[in-house]
Amino acid sequence: MVLKDVSITIKGGEICALIGENGAGKSTLMNILGGVHPMDSGEILISGRKVKFTTPAQSLGAGIAFIHQELNLINDLPIFENMFIGRERKDKWGRLDRTRMYQETEDIFRRMNIDLDPNTMVRDLDASYKQIVEICRAIMMDASVIIMDEPTTSLTEPEIERVFQMMRTLKEQGVGIVFISHKLGEVMEICQRYLVLRDGELVAEGRVEDVTTDDLARCMVGHALEIRASARTRNLGREVLRLEDFTHAQDFRNISLSVREGEILGVTGLLGDGRSALFQTVFGADKSISGRMFLHGAPLRIHSTEQALKLGIGYLPRNRKENGIIKDMNVLENASIVAWPLFAKRGVIDQDRHLELFCCQRKELDITMQDVSDAINTLSGGNQQKVVLAKWLAANPKLLILDNPTQGVDVGAKEEIYAIILKLSEKGMAIVVLSSEAQEIIRLCDRALVMYHGEIQGEVAGAAMTEHDIMRLATGGVLDAV
Amino acid sequence: MQYRGAMQKMQAGKGPKKKNVMKRLMEKRAADSHVGIALVLLLLVVLQTLVLGFDYDSFGHWFNSWFRNWINILRNNAGVGIVSLGMTFVIITGGIDLAVGSTLVATGAVIMTLIDTGAKGVLGAAGMTGVPAYAITIVAALALGYLLGTGIGLLITRGRIAPFIATLGAMKVFRSVTQHFMQGYNPRVPRDFLQISNLQVGGLMFMPIVYWAVIALILYFVSKRTTFGRQVIAVGSNERAAQLSGVNVNRVKTRTYSLMGILVAIASVVQVARIGSMDYANAGSGMEMDAIAAAVVGGTSMAGGRGTILGTVLGMLIIAVMNNLLNLFGVPPFLREAFKGLIVVMAVLLQRKQRA
Structure with missing residues (x-):
C-alpha cells in the first residue's frame, strides 16, 4: 500500500505545497487525481460533487490539469497549434481554423498577462515559457485545479520568477494550485498552505506562515528512529x-x-x-x-x-x-x-x-x-x-x-x-x-x-x-x- | 556462447555440480538453435528434389545431377553469401549498409586495374606477373575495402549520421566515381587469376563455396567467442548499458563496417575471378537488399541485438533454393522478385509469432 487514509482539500485561489521525501507517495497521490492510477478506496469531490476517473482525459474534463515534469508539447508546431492538440478548431469544411485558434490563444495570453506571440515555434521557447504554455492550455480547458510536479527543477532563477508570476495570476483568478517541490525556500515564497506526506500518510498540514523551512524538513524526515552511522574502524589509505x-x-x-x-x-x-x-x-x-x-x-x-x-x-x-x-x-x-x-x-x-x-x-x-x-x-x-x-x-x-x-x-x-x-x-x-x-x-x-x-x-x-x-x-x- | 572447452575441463575432474551446469548449458544451446529456419530449408530442399524428379532406377546418375545442381546454386550465391555475413554484424548493432554493391565495383575496379594484362595494367607495367601480382592485387583490394568500410563507419559514429543516410551517400559516390574513371577502359584479366574461382577439382567448380564456408566458420567463432563479437550483441541490445560497461561503442560499430568492407572486397575478388570482367554500372546492384534479406530471414532483428551467423547462412540458403525453385517452376523472371519479397515478409512474421 502506497497511500493510507490521505484526505486533502485544495481550495480555489490558493497555492498549496505538497512535499515529502522520494517515495513518500506524492506522485501516487497526484497520479490518482490526474486519472493515471486508480485508487483502491476513497472518493474525489470537485466543488462538492463526487467524481470518478479512470483516464487522464476524464480527469482533465472534470477540471484537474496535471502539468508533468516532462512537458507534453510538440516542438515543431507553433504555440497556438499546440494549445489545440487533439481538439483542433475546424471550419465547416473540416479545414483547420487557424485564425480562430490564433485568436483564442491570444485571448488567453492577454488574460494571463503573458507577452508571447502565439506564432512562435515551441522549439524556440525556453523551459519556463513551455511550462507557461502548458498551463495556459490547462486554463483554456477550464481547469479549476492545476497540479505542478516540480516545475522549477530545470529552470534558472529568472525563469522561476516568470513561472511564479504566472502562478500568482492564476491564484488571483481563483484557480487552485498544487505545487510539488523539493525546494523548501520556494515553498515559503509562493505557497500559502503545505501538506507533508511521509510513507504514504499525511503527517502534517498547515499554513506556511506558521512554520520555517527547518520545521518542514523535520516533518519530511519524521521522528522515526535515527539510524546510527556504522561505527566501523576505517583504514584509510592514499x-x-x-x-x-x-x-x-x-x-x-x-x-x-x-x-x-x-x-x-x-x-x-x-x-x-x-x-x-x-x-x-x-x-x-x-x-x-x-x-x-x-x-x-x-x-x-x-x-x-x-x-x-x-x-x-x-x-x-x-x-x-x-x-x-x-x-x-x-x-x-x-x-x-x-x-x-x-x-x-x-x-x-x-x-x-x-x-x-x-x-x-x-x-x-x-x-x-x-x-x-x-x-x-x-x-x-x-x-x-x-x-x-x-x-x-x-x-x-x-x-x-x-x-x-x-x-x-x-x-x-x-x-x-x-x-x-x-x-x-x-x-x-x-x-x-x-x-x-x-x-x-x-x-x-x-x-x-x-x-x-x-x-x-x-x-x-x-x-x-x-x-x-x-x-x-x-x-x-x-x-x-x- | 560456446562452453565446450570449459565443459571438457569440468568433466576432467571437477565437482559433479559444475558438470551439471555445463550439461544444461549445452542443452540450452541446442534448444535455441535455428530449428524453425532449418525445417523450412529442409522442406524447400525436399520440394526441390521432388520437382527435379527422383529416379530410383539409376540412383547414382540422379544423385550426380542433383549434386551438380546444388554446387551451382551455392557457387552462384557465394558472393552475396559472404556479404550477408558482414551485414549480420552491421544489422545487429542497429545499423545497415546500403553501400556494399558500390564498394564491390570500387574494389573490383582496383583489382582490374592492377591485374590488367594490357598496356595500362599497373602491375604488368611494373614487370610483375603471376602469383606475386595476384597476391598484391588481393591485398590491395582488401585494404581498399577496409578503408571504404572504415570511412563509412567513422561517418556514422564520429559524424553522427544515420547509417541509412551515410551508406546511401557512399553508395552513390563509390559507384559514380568508379564508373567515371573506368569508362572506356576494358582490362583483361589473366587466365591464371580466374583459377581463384574457377579451379576444377573432379570436374566440379566449388572454390567460391569453400571461401564462403571458411569465412562463415571464422565469423561464427568471432561472433560467439571474441570480445568484439559479443560486444556487437551488447551494443545492439542496449547501447547505453554497453557504454556504461566500458564498451567503446563507437569503435565496435566502426569495426562492423570495416569488416563489411573487407568481406565485400573478398566477394569482389571472387566475382572478378569468376567471370573475368565487371559491369560497373550494374554489378552488385541489389546486393545490399539480398544480403539484408538473408540476414533477416535468418532471424536477425532490424532493431538490433539479435542475430547469428548460422541463421544468416540458413537464410541465404533458403533464398537460394527459393530462386532455384522459381526457376524450375518456370516462374517468369519479373515475378521472381515478388516471391523474394514475400519470403522476407513471411519469415519476419513467422519469427514474430514464434517469439510471442
Missing part, C-alpha cells in the same frame, strides 16, 4: 580520486571532492541535484566539462568508459533496466561483459575463467538463480542488481561508483548489498555511493556530500550525520555553525 572545480554547463558546477582508499563517500541530494551526471562524467560517459581530475594524484582527462575501466574505475549505473542489464544476453554474459577485454587473449574471450569467477561470485553474493545461461530478466530485481554488481567486481576496480545501488531491491537484498559494499571497503577499495535515501547514506558512508542543484551544498560526516541535516542541505538550507 587518495584515489580528486576533483577540482569540476563544472558542466547545465548539470553541475564547481565540484571539488576527494576519495581515499578504504573510504565510503556518500553523495546525496534530491531530484535534479546533478550527482548522476557528475559521476557519469568521471566515468567517461559524458564529456564537455571544465575542471581538473586526479587519479592517484596524477592529473588526467577521461574520454571514454573504456579508458575509465582500464584505469580501474567502475560505475554501477542507476536505472538497472535502461543502463545496467543487456536483455538479449544471458546471466553469465551480463556478469562478465566488463571483464571480457581484461581477460581476453588476442580478442578471444576466456570463457573458462569467466565461468569459474562467476561461480565464486554467485556463492559470495548469494545470487539466487537457475542457470547461468538463462536470460537475465528471468531473475528477480535484487538478483539482477547483484549480477550488475558482479560484473564490476569482476574487473576489480580501485574506485567503485555505485549509483542508487539498492534501487528496486527488496529489504533483504538491500542488507546483503550493504554488507558487500562494507566488505569491499575493508579490502581497501575506494567507494562512492550515490543515493537519494538519507538512511542509506548514514548507514553506509563515512562522510557524505549533499548536493543541491548541481552544487555541493554541504558536507556531513561520521556519527554526527543525521537525516535532518541532510534534508536541510538537500532543500537548499545551510547547517548552523558548530
Whole structure:
C-alpha cells in the first residue's frame, strides 16, 4: 500500500505545497487525481460533487490539469497549434481554423498577462515559457485545479520568477494550485498552505506562515528512529580520486571532492541535484566539462568508459533496466561483459575463467538463480542488481561508483548489498555511493556530500550525520555553525 | 556462447555440480538453435528434389545431377553469401549498409586495374606477373575495402549520421566515381587469376563455396567467442548499458563496417575471378537488399541485438533454393522478385509469432 487514509482539500485561489521525501507517495497521490492510477478506496469531490476517473482525459474534463515534469508539447508546431492538440478548431469544411485558434490563444495570453506571440515555434521557447504554455492550455480547458510536479527543477532563477508570476495570476483568478517541490525556500515564497506526506500518510498540514523551512524538513524526515552511522574502524589509505572545480554547463558546477582508499563517500541530494551526471562524467560517459581530475594524484582527462575501466574505475549505473542489464544476453554474459577485454587473449574471450569467477561470485553474493545461461530478466530485481554488481567486481576496480545501488531491491537484498559494499571497503577499495535515501547514506558512508542543484551544498560526516541535516542541505538550507 | 572447452575441463575432474551446469548449458544451446529456419530449408530442399524428379532406377546418375545442381546454386550465391555475413554484424548493432554493391565495383575496379594484362595494367607495367601480382592485387583490394568500410563507419559514429543516410551517400559516390574513371577502359584479366574461382577439382567448380564456408566458420567463432563479437550483441541490445560497461561503442560499430568492407572486397575478388570482367554500372546492384534479406530471414532483428551467423547462412540458403525453385517452376523472371519479397515478409512474421 502506497497511500493510507490521505484526505486533502485544495481550495480555489490558493497555492498549496505538497512535499515529502522520494517515495513518500506524492506522485501516487497526484497520479490518482490526474486519472493515471486508480485508487483502491476513497472518493474525489470537485466543488462538492463526487467524481470518478479512470483516464487522464476524464480527469482533465472534470477540471484537474496535471502539468508533468516532462512537458507534453510538440516542438515543431507553433504555440497556438499546440494549445489545440487533439481538439483542433475546424471550419465547416473540416479545414483547420487557424485564425480562430490564433485568436483564442491570444485571448488567453492577454488574460494571463503573458507577452508571447502565439506564432512562435515551441522549439524556440525556453523551459519556463513551455511550462507557461502548458498551463495556459490547462486554463483554456477550464481547469479549476492545476497540479505542478516540480516545475522549477530545470529552470534558472529568472525563469522561476516568470513561472511564479504566472502562478500568482492564476491564484488571483481563483484557480487552485498544487505545487510539488523539493525546494523548501520556494515553498515559503509562493505557497500559502503545505501538506507533508511521509510513507504514504499525511503527517502534517498547515499554513506556511506558521512554520520555517527547518520545521518542514523535520516533518519530511519524521521522528522515526535515527539510524546510527556504522561505527566501523576505517583504514584509510592514499587518495584515489580528486576533483577540482569540476563544472558542466547545465548539470553541475564547481565540484571539488576527494576519495581515499578504504573510504565510503556518500553523495546525496534530491531530484535534479546533478550527482548522476557528475559521476557519469568521471566515468567517461559524458564529456564537455571544465575542471581538473586526479587519479592517484596524477592529473588526467577521461574520454571514454573504456579508458575509465582500464584505469580501474567502475560505475554501477542507476536505472538497472535502461543502463545496467543487456536483455538479449544471458546471466553469465551480463556478469562478465566488463571483464571480457581484461581477460581476453588476442580478442578471444576466456570463457573458462569467466565461468569459474562467476561461480565464486554467485556463492559470495548469494545470487539466487537457475542457470547461468538463462536470460537475465528471468531473475528477480535484487538478483539482477547483484549480477550488475558482479560484473564490476569482476574487473576489480580501485574506485567503485555505485549509483542508487539498492534501487528496486527488496529489504533483504538491500542488507546483503550493504554488507558487500562494507566488505569491499575493508579490502581497501575506494567507494562512492550515490543515493537519494538519507538512511542509506548514514548507514553506509563515512562522510557524505549533499548536493543541491548541481552544487555541493554541504558536507556531513561520521556519527554526527543525521537525516535532518541532510534534508536541510538537500532543500537548499545551510547547517548552523558548530 | 560456446562452453565446450570449459565443459571438457569440468568433466576432467571437477565437482559433479559444475558438470551439471555445463550439461544444461549445452542443452540450452541446442534448444535455441535455428530449428524453425532449418525445417523450412529442409522442406524447400525436399520440394526441390521432388520437382527435379527422383529416379530410383539409376540412383547414382540422379544423385550426380542433383549434386551438380546444388554446387551451382551455392557457387552462384557465394558472393552475396559472404556479404550477408558482414551485414549480420552491421544489422545487429542497429545499423545497415546500403553501400556494399558500390564498394564491390570500387574494389573490383582496383583489382582490374592492377591485374590488367594490357598496356595500362599497373602491375604488368611494373614487370610483375603471376602469383606475386595476384597476391598484391588481393591485398590491395582488401585494404581498399577496409578503408571504404572504415570511412563509412567513422561517418556514422564520429559524424553522427544515420547509417541509412551515410551508406546511401557512399553508395552513390563509390559507384559514380568508379564508373567515371573506368569508362572506356576494358582490362583483361589473366587466365591464371580466374583459377581463384574457377579451379576444377573432379570436374566440379566449388572454390567460391569453400571461401564462403571458411569465412562463415571464422565469423561464427568471432561472433560467439571474441570480445568484439559479443560486444556487437551488447551494443545492439542496449547501447547505453554497453557504454556504461566500458564498451567503446563507437569503435565496435566502426569495426562492423570495416569488416563489411573487407568481406565485400573478398566477394569482389571472387566475382572478378569468376567471370573475368565487371559491369560497373550494374554489378552488385541489389546486393545490399539480398544480403539484408538473408540476414533477416535468418532471424536477425532490424532493431538490433539479435542475430547469428548460422541463421544468416540458413537464410541465404533458403533464398537460394527459393530462386532455384522459381526457376524450375518456370516462374517468369519479373515475378521472381515478388516471391523474394514475400519470403522476407513471411519469415519476419513467422519469427514474430514464434517469439510471442
